[in-house]
Amino acid sequence: MKSATISLVLGLLLCHFSMEAQELFPNTEPASNIPKRTLGIRLMGEAYSEGGGFIRNTNALRLMYGLTPRLSVYLTAASSNHHKKTLPSDYPYHNTPERGVFKPYEFNGISMYAKYRFLSMDEEKSHLRMAVYAEGSAVNSAHDEGEPRLMDDTKGFGFGYIGTYLKNKFAVSLTLGGIFPGRFKGEQVDVIDGMPNIPTTVKYPNTLNYSLSMGYLLWPRSYNSYKQTNINVYCELMGKYYGDTRVWVTPAGVPEYLVETVFIPPALRKGYYLDIVPGIQFIFNANTRVDLSMQFQGIKMSYARVYPQLNFGIQHYFYLK
Amino acid sequence: MRKYLVFFLLFMAGLQARAQFTQAEVSVNGLTCSQCSRSVEMALKRLDFISKVEMELQQPTAHIVFKKNKAIDFSKLAAAVRDAGFSVRSVKARLGTLDNGTCFLDNKIMYFNAGNAEPLKAGAHILLLGNDLISKTELDKYKQQIKQLRPVSCVQKAQKDIPFILLN
Numbered sequence A: 001m002k003s004a005t006i007s008l009v010l011g012l013l014l015c016h017f018s019m020e021a022q023e024l025f026p027n028t029e030p031a032s033n034i035p036k037r038t039l040g041i042r043l044m045g046e047a048y049s050e051g052g053g054f055i056r057n058t059n060a061l062r063l064m065y066g067l068t069p070r071l072s073v074y075l076t077a078a079s080s081n082h083h084k085k086t087l088p089s090d091y092p093y094h095n096t097p098e099r100g101v102f103k104p105y106e107f108n109g110i111s112m113y114a115k116y117r118f119l120s121m122d123e124e125k126s127h128l129r130m131a132v133y134a135e136g137s138a139v140n141s142a143h144d145e146g147e148p149r150l151m152d153d154t155k156g157f158g159f160g161y162i163g164t165y166l167k168n169k170f171a172v173s174l175t176l177g178g179i180f181p182g183r184f185k186g187e188q189v190d191v192i193d194g195m196p197n198i199p200t201t202v203k204y205p206n207t208l209n210y211s212l213s214m215g216y217l218l219w220p221r222s223y224n225s226y227k228q229t230n231i232n233v234y235c236e237l238m239g240k241y242y243g244d245t246r247v248w249v250t251p252a253g254v255p256e257y258l259v260e261t262v263f264i265p266p267a268l269r270k271g272y273y274l275d276i277v278p279g280i281q282f283i284f285n286a287n288t289r290v291d292l293s294m295q296f297q298g299i300k301m302s303y304a305r306v307y308p309q310l311n312f313g314i315q316h317y318f319y320l321k
Numbered sequence B: 001m002r003k004y005l006v007f008f009l010l011f012m013a014g015l016q017a018r019a020q021f022t023q024a025e026v027s028v029n030g031l032t033c034s035q036c037s038r039s040v041e042m043a044l045k046r047l048d049f050i051s052k053v054e055m056e057l058q059q060p061t062a063h064i065v066f067k068k069n070k071a072i073d074f075s076k077l078a079a080a081v082r083d084a085g086f087s088v089r090s091v092k093a094r095l096g097t098l099d100n101g102t103c104f105l106d107n108k109i110m111y112f113n114a115g116n117a118e119p120l121k122a123g124a125h126i127l128l129l130g131n132d133l134i135s136k137t138e139l140d141k142y143k144q145q146i147k148q149l150r151p152v153s154c155v156q157k158a159q160k161d162i163p164f165i166l167l168n
Helices: A002-017 B002-015 B034-045 B074-083 B136-140
Strands: A038-051 A054-066 A071-080 A106-123 A126-137 A156-167 A170-181 A183-188 A198-203 A207-219 A230-242 A246-249 A271-284 A288-300 A309-319 B019-029 B050-056 B061-066 B087-098 B103-106 B109-113 B125-128 B160-166
Touching: A230 A288, A309 B034, B019 B034, B019 B074, B034 B050, B034 B061, B034 B074, B074 B087, B087 B136, B109 B125
Parallel strands: B109 B160
Antiparallel strands: A038 A054, A038 A309, A054 A071, A071 A106, A106 A126, A126 A156, A156 A170, A170 A207, A183 A198, A198 A246, A207 A230, A230 A271, A271 A288, A288 A309, B019 B061, B019 B087, B050 B061, B087 B125, B103 B109, B125 B160
């Protein structure tokens, strides 16, 4: 509780200093698009410590392309050491989330995202833009927490709305979306040695994701060359609201049954949270972008990570002929 | 008969004031980042009639030099800015050689002075007010300055008209 309070205070303090960037948010998408016939390549990473020397990390390679000035499409391949081949034993009753155990670093799968900008109100040095997005994922990991994420944890689809306002050096953006994850059908190792694995099906909850991102251009104070390194500071408030996870198990000799909610741990129950994510960004030669941000616990908590989480991104645009 | 036709065509060509755009300034709305300016620059550089683009970053404006003897299409230029994700606030162009007149045909497009009847001169700067170039909101800002439609003296057939006002 004490560490949560310290994280909250630290996060808010960092955000306070970074209140005043641009809309190139490190962790969320703006309503603006990738320019037409431009290929963006982004490498992303997240890392947090579970204690005992266990560092969990997720990495992803994202290809982004501007199909039209209003429509951008993304293809993301993700890998992580967040999942084993099987769910934890005694799932879902105990050991969820499973911390401090070895999990192999593996490829998680591919996801797609498309964003369409339907409104642009451009003025000199300002704009208001709105977009809708849809995403789908073919990821099929043995994800043991309830909270879904299409990039690396669960299959499924999602869609949502983005509104971004930019004025001079300040930008603010709101995202509201739904995630409709599919089921994971797999197995868990029986707690009794020698017994066969237990077929287990998990239906991750439908989820509302929300974020409010703010950014400010810190440097340069005045543009005169592409060679000037840009420094943007950001503060993002990101969270999700999700329902109960449902789990069906089929132990040997017993028909499949749904585990009642009262027996499932908090990480699989209905919940919500809001993280505070201050960040800094460097843009070199008006193209290569490096993002660094730290995700702190704000309101409630996500069971899909241990705070604080370090987020990293590097991105470059290739303007095709 | 053929001789008369040749004379007729030469006569028509003589009526038509010839213009050659040499440079343009395209101001861009909706951006404040240098990466955005670069995206506009790269989109403009794809056009085959542009020889050089220099972006003014602080007041996002593209300073464009056109290639000589290439057909210039300002609507493609505006579309390139939109392709980069932004919109055009204004298009100012500088005329090269020009016969006196209040209108001229270039690349099958009729450009006419909508501000006054003052004859054009070589080197004049004009502000183009085509509705496929700049948004309706920007066009409305110049409503007061538009005094006339295409003058009756500009009789040539054209694929489309672009009104302009003289800047100097």
